[in-house]
Amino acid sequence: MSDAIVVGGGLVGAAIALGLRDAGLDTVLLDEGDIAHRASRGNFGLVWVQSKGLGAPWYQRWTRGSAGEWSALAADLAARTGLDLALRQPGGVHLCLSEEEFADRAARMAQMQAEAGNHGFEYRMIRRDELAAMLPGLGPAVVGASFTPYDGHASPLALLQALHRAFTEGGGAYVPEAKVRGGSAAPRDFRVETAAGAFAAPRIVLAAGLGNAELAPLFGLRAPVRPQRGQILVTERARPVLPMPTTTIRQTGEGTIMLGDSMEEVGFDTGQSPPVMAQIAQRAALSFPWIADLNIVRAWSALRVMAPDGLPIYDQSERFPGAFTANCHSGVTLAGAHARLLAPMIAAGSLDPVLAPFSARRFDVPAAA
Numbered sequence: 095m096s097d098a099i100v101v102g103g104g105l106v107g108a109a110i111a112l113g114l115r116d117a118g119l120d121t122v123l124l125d126e127g128d129i130a131h132r133a134s135r136g137n138f139g140l141v142w143v144q145s146k147g148l149g150a151p152w153y154q155r156w157t158r159g160s161a162g163e164w165s166a167l168a169a170d171l172a173a174r175t176g177l178d179l180a181l182r183q184p185g186g187v188h189l190c191l192s193e194e195e196f197a198d199r200a201a202r203m204a205q206m207q208a209e210a211g212n213h214g215f216e217y218r219m220i221r222r223d224e225l226a227a228m229l230p231g232l233g234p235a236v237v238g239a240s241f242t243p244y245d246g247h248a249s250p251l252a253l254l255q256a257l258h259r260a261f262t263e264g265g266g267a268y269v270p271e272a273k274v275r276g277g278s279a280a281p282r283d284f285r286v287e288t289a290a291g292a293f294a295a296p297r298i299v300l301a302a303g304l305g306n307a308e309l310a311p312l313f314g315l316r317a318p319v320r321p322q323r324g325q326i327l328v329t330e331r332a333r334p335v336l337p338m339p340t341t342t343i344r345q346t347g348e349g350t351i352m353l354g355d356s357m358e359e360v361g362f363d364t365g366q367s368p369p370v371m372a373q374i375a376q377r378a379a380l381s382f383p384w385i386a387d388l389n390i391v392r393a394w395s396a397l398r399v400m401a402p403d404g405l406p407i408y409d410q411s412e413r414f415p416g417a418f419t420a421n422c423h424s425g426v427t428l429a430g431a432h433a434r435l436l437a438p439m440i441a442a443g444s445l446d447p448v449l450a451p452f453s454a455r456r457f458d459v460p461a462a463a
């Protein structure tokens with residue numbers, strides 16, 4: 095018997111497991127294994143604030159809070175594990191390739207600022223001439239961009255590795271090849287069956303990505319998440335040339351340029367499609383024509399964990415207190431919040447009211463009169 099079981103060893107589960115361990119809980123992290131759908135190993139690596147939370151200012155605040163926690167998280171993980179997460183937070187831009195895109199973007203950013211109210215939301219719409227001085231080699235097709243100072247990027251693989259290493263070296267128990275196949279639930283008494291044995295604890299956190307949709311009902315929870323495919327291309331290494339990330343183009347610490355990412359509703363199909371890859375490459379070459387001279391050395395697709403409205407889902411079961419769920423499509427960005435804000439709430443036994451709007455109860459359809 096441990097104090098807590100976390101189901102799912104991706105970015106969400108590993109961040110929460112580390113936070114629980116740091117709160118002093120004897121924590122077991124169960125993971126399905128390499129055949130699983132893992133967004134955490136196929137993502138773009140942005141720590142991104144500026145597009146998050148239009149019409150949902152609570153999500154904008156949560157995201158910004160997480161971006162704010164990131165430097166402490168990266169420093170802490172580096173000190174504990176020796177791993178460099180390549181975190182850079184110089185701000186970020188969303189490039190606009192037509193006047194129409196620029197006008198749409200300006201309206202969107204103005205709405206986000208209005209919705210932020212007293213919390214504030216800093217941004218600038220930047221015209222091409224000024225932008226060209228910020229981003230060398232900018233293509234003539236770019237008419238401008240939105241900029242916010244909150245954005246950045248990091249190595250998502252280093253993050254995943256560091257979370258796991260800090261968790262296990264801090265005394266947490268990581269159990270791979272342990273797909274949860276079933277279990278039983280009673281308030282503060284949870285038992286799960288896996289190929290690696292049975293586990294029991296008074297707290298359980300379902301952080302199994304797309305696997306949560308099936309697991310959640312066993313524990314009196316709902317996680318109506320669906321897959322949404324994204325494809326990414328990676329170029330050969332270049333000299334340091336991009337001083338800040340854009341929504342779809344970033345230069346990694348090693349020098350490669352990552353180009354991404356699509357949003358495709360294709361179910362669990364993890365294939366790649368040349369037309370989508372061509373679109374990604376074309377837009378990148380319009381943004382920075384020099385990118386066309388670089389060879390593409392890798393490409394892949396992965397599945398996002400997407401709620402019906404695109405926002406995270408955080409809940410504690412009303413029927414079985416002690417059972418929690420965490421789901422999101424921005425597990426890199428939200429790692430700071432998951433490890434340093436959400437996990438302490440779970441350890442203390444209840445979610446803070448700031449997370450109430452993220453409950454799956456928002457999907458409840460009112461009964462017909």
Ligand SMILES: Cc1cc2nc3c(=O)[nH]c(=O)nc-3n(C[C@H](O)[C@H](O)[C@H](O)COP(=O)(O)OP(=O)(O)OC[C@H]3O[C@@H](n4cnc5c(N)ncnc54)[C@H](O)[C@@H]3O)c2cc1C
Pocket residue numbers: 101102103104105106107108124125126127130131132133134135136137138139140141142272273274275301302303304305306309322323324325326355395396397398399421422423424425426427428
């Ligand atoms: C193309 C793409 C680009 C993205 N870009 C960004 C980005 O730039 N910035 C950002 O913040 N986010 C980005 N994301 C999203 C981010 O990758 C995800 O939010 C995050 O990885 C989700 O992590 P997770 O742990 O919930 O899910 P996963 O990574 O899918 O992990 C779930 C884990 O649960 C395990 N599991 C499943 N079922 C069970 C079970 N029954 N028992 C035990 N274990 C189980 C699996 O083995 C898996 O390891 C992107 C995603 C994609 C696909």
